[in-house]
Amino acid sequence: MADAQRLDIPEFTSDTRLAGRTAIVTGAGSAGEMGGTGSDIAVLLAAKGANVMILDVDEARAWHTAEAVERVGGTCLVAIADITEQEECEDAVDKCVREFGGVDILVNNAAIAPGEQENLRSMWDKIIALNLTAVKLMSDAVLPSMFEKGAGSIIHITSVAGLRAGGGIGYSASKGGLIAMAKAQAYEYGPRGVRVNTVAPGHVAIPMGLGFAGWNGGGTGEMRRRRAKATMLGTEGTGWDVAFAVLYLASDEASYVTGHTIPVDGGTTEVFPIVMAETIVGDGSGSL
Numbered sequence: 001m002a003d004a005q006r007l008d009i010p011e012f013t014s015d016t017r018l019a020g021r022t023a024i025v026t027g028a029g030s031a032g033e034m035g036g037t038g039s040d041i042a043v044l045l046a047a048k049g050a051n052v053m054i055l056d057v058d059e060a061r062a063w064h065t066a067e068a069v070e071r072v073g074g075t076c077l078v079a080i081a082d083i084t085e086q087e088e089c090e091d092a093v094d095k096c097v098r099e100f101g102g103v104d105i106l107v108n109n110a111a112i113a114p115g116e117q118e119n120l121r122s123m124w125d126k127i128i129a130l131n132l133t134a135v136k137l138m139s140d141a142v143l144p145s146m147f148e149k150g151a152g153s154i155i156h157i158t159s160v161a162g163l164r165a166g167g168g169i170g171y172s173a174s175k176g177g178l179i180a181m182a183k184a185q186a187y188e189y190g191p192r193g194v195r196v197n198t199v200a201p202g203h204v205a206i207p208m209g210l211g212f213a214g215w216n217g218g219g220t221g222e223m224r225r226r227r228a229k230a231t232m233l234g235t236e237g238t239g240w241d242v243a244f245a246v247l248y249l250a251s252d253e254a255s256y257v258t259g260h261t262i263p264v265d266g267g268t269t270e271v272f273p274i275v276m277a278e279t280i281v282g283d284g285s286g287s288l
């Protein structure tokens with residue numbers, strides 16, 4: 001990875017909270033200094049002692065995150081797979097079980113959020129295949145190992161777009177589907193010790209979110225200001241904020257939490273849009 005910028009890692013304490021556990025994070029690859037949620041989750045879980053499989057379809061991106069895991073003193077394994085293919089999911093999980101002896105944590109993070117300016121069937125199929133079907137395939141692939149252990153934590157990364165309109169038809173359907181699927185999985189697998197929850201990021205400053213806001217396409221920053229002002233806190237979140245919610249759900253501290261969604265959204269889904277409107281559109285002083 002000679003040319004890639006190093007992934008930016010904030011100061012946090014490494015510890016052994018997840019020692020002896022193995023986690024698979026899908027879409028954990030990254031490029032450049034700003035990581036996405038997948039890479040931040042992989043680095044944080046590794047810093048907390050888990051063995052982490054960095055699973056991505058893009059080899060260069062996967063190794064970029066692996067370098068960051070190494071920097072925090074973590075242990076990781078790279079697997080290159082297209083998780084829309086059942087066999088590739090199963091092969092990746094087999095590789096993880098061979099290397100680390102089982103799977104305790106699965107984080108279903110990989111997703112696409114393409115602009116859905118046109119209501120195309122082809123776009124719908126692509127979104128559902130990765131954002132929803134692949135999550136089912138990966139969950140099914142890890143279940144035998146979790147059932148054998150009588151324990152496991154599966155976390156789907158959904159979105160506030162699964163709770164509110166405005167993020168696109170296919171994307172919202174896929175992310176809302178994950179919330180419903182997690183409840184159904186939690187019900188089915190709870191008696192066998194497997195917990196299933198989701199984390200719903202809001203306006204987080206990661207490449208995917210900023211691309212959606214026009215950042216990569218030369219956006220002016222006005223959209224970012226509005227994203228920040230749409231929250232109760234007045235700020236955008238980060239991939240690390242999402243990663244800390246995942247860490248909680250992955251750990252024993254959450255052993256009685258299943259079937260739920262944790263929004264990491266600065267409160268944006270819990271406030272009347274009408275009271276935020278002045279702040280978002282105006283200069284922040286409350287006057288339009």
Ligand SMILES: NC(=O)c1ccc[n+]([C@@H]2O[C@H](COP(=O)([O-])OP(=O)(O)OC[C@H]3O[C@@H](n4cnc5c(N)ncnc54)[C@H](O)[C@@H]3O)[C@@H](O)[C@H]2O)c1
Pocket residue numbers: 026027028029030035036037038039055056057058061081082083084108109110111112113130157158159160161200201202203204205206207208209210
């Ligand atoms: N603000 C936001 O951007 C926002 C808001 C709400 C929710 N989310 C959700 O948060 C997550 C963001 O993920 P990220 O920041 O890691 O995204 P990212 O785009 O940085 O990384 C996604 C990774 O998935 C990989 N991938 C794509 N297709 C794949 C496939 N078929 N098989 C395996 N890997 C594949 C890509 O190579 C890429 O490395 C997504 O689930 C997204 O829906 C984002």
